[in-house]
Amino acid sequence: MDHFNSFIANASLLEVSFLGDQYTWCNNNAGPKRIWLRLDRLLTNLARSLAFPNLKLIHKPRILSDHCPLVAIFQEPTRPSRFFKFCRQWTQDENFFDLISSSWALDTEGPPLVKLHKNLLCCKSAFSRQKQKKRRYS
Structure with a gap:
């Protein structure tokens, strides 16, 4: 196996x-x-x-x-897919490098291109969560 x-x-x-x-x-x-x-x-x-x-x-x-x-x-998507937009101001956030590092450090398996794809998806999810948190507290 x-x-x-x-x-x-x-x-x-x-x-x-x-x-x-x-x-x-x-x-x-x-x-x-x-x-x-x-x-x-x-x-x-x-x-x-x-x-x-x-x-x-x-x-x-x-x-x-x-x-x-x-x-x-x-299968038709249940909701229209949304584009991910990277905001330059996020780079000024004190947690920016920690967010990138923790998302990128996940142990992903597969060839390099698959690992890159999975790591980028993790970063996207982390930034989206961060964006939602900022909206709630604003």
Whole structure:
């Protein structure tokens, strides 16, 4: 399993999030001998993930097989996506460097481009939270 996971990381693949039951396979045994596992997944690369951010995988109920059927859908966003705007004045804030350092120091896995993407998302979240806090106290 470690070889497979390292292949996924080295190939810069990302797992598409899913809806439905957590497990995709069952050995069809009864009682304590029954085994449930999540064997089936949908993997994509960063470019495809950014091109189709609303891609979801649905795990359908098992009927005739020991595997669940998988259906990929483009889920409409529940709210329109908002652009992130970096405010230059944030650099003057006394917590600016701490905010950047703590966001960037998170232990992310994967190839360099995936790590960069995840770290930037962490920074975006941290700045958005900071912005909301400032609005509440203003």
